[in-house]
Every structure is written in C-alpha cells, then in structure tokens.
Amino acid sequence: MEQLSFFEQTWQSADLPPELLEYHPGFFNPAESAALLNTFIDTIPWVQEDIQMYGKIIKTPRLTAWYGDPNKEYIFSGAKHHPILWTDELLMIKEKIEPVSGTRFNSVLLNYYRDANDSVAWHSDDEYELGVNPVIASVSFGQVRRFDIRHKQEHNRKYAIYLENGSLLIMKGDLQHNWVHQIPKSTKPLKERVNLTFRVIN
Secondary structure, rough: OOOOOOOOOOOOOOOOOOEEEEEEOOOHHHHHHHHHHHHHHHHHOOOOOOOOOOOEHHEEEEEEEEEOOOOOEOOOOOOOEEEEOOOHOOOOHHHHHHHOOOOOEEEEEEEEOOOOOOOOEOOOOOHHHHHHOOOEEEEEEEEEEEEEEEEEEEEEEEEEEEOOOOOEEOOOOOOOHHHEEEOOOOOOOOOEEEEEEEOOOO
C-alpha cells in the first residue's frame, strides 16, 4: 500500500522541537559519504524480511541488516534478529556520533532504500528492548528522502525533515512513545540511499 504525502513539497519544517529532534546536516562530508554509501551497498549482506500486514505476509519494501555487540538480539517486524559483528566502517561512524548523541550505542539497524518504491510505514521504535525514552541516532548516505513525524493523538502536530546525504538526526525524549514516523514512497525517480539507526539494546 502506497503511503501518501500530506506535506507540501518544501524543505525542513520550521521549529523542530529540540527536546525530540536534533538535525545535523553535512555531519559527514560528500567524499566520505559517497565512499561509505558504495561500501555498504556492495558489502553488507542485505536481506528482505517478511512481515505481516493486514493479515497477509508481504516483503518489506526495503532491504535490512542488523549489526552490533554479541548477544544484542532485537525483535522487529515480528522476528528475532541476531547481530552481525561490527565492521570497521560502522565502528568509525559509531565513534564519531557518540559524543554528539551523548550515548554509547551497542547496535545498529541498516536500511537500504533502492529507489522511490522503497519506504517504511508509520511506526515507533518503542520495543521493550530499547527502554524508556531511547536515544536513536540516524545517519543517512545517498539520496535525500523525506522523514515525516506525526503525533499519535494530535495528528495536526507534524513535521517533515529532508534527510540529506551525510546527515545525522538524533531522536530522543518521548518521541518513540508519543509520535510515529515514516519514510514515504515517492512518485519521482529516486536514487539509492542507505540509512543507519544506532540504538542501545538493554
């Protein structure tokens, strides 16, 4: 099912709530961003998960991989995932974002959006293993994609962030408990994008 946009095609929403979101464009420079994008596309053992939606089993509209410390299993899309051990590139990114995030991460979910048809539906990262008010650091390489945020009860409270190549987005506070987010499909042709969301599995 296609996720339709309810945002006008403008750039970043004004007045992003700083207690929930910190956006850092250009956190990685264009050269290192391009190199990391190509490395991840070429070397990560990407898989396409099966998920249940509306009583049917469907393929996720993107590819994923789970990395982290040993024994940091994570349940998402209804299945338990065992981490692959960190690569040098992932450790480098982790070490660079931890001082800004104020958090020592022990795992990362990688998502590979191949084109405009790949997406992620409205959801919250509120699984038990992430604890209360988790800090999640999202790093993006490649194609700019729109990231929509909407309050669970008050749907008129919504924001859009265009996640740029080499950017870092820090999600914090009660965002995962009281808000949902998505990466929608697009009617315009889009190139490849890899997104990394660093987490702490308790």
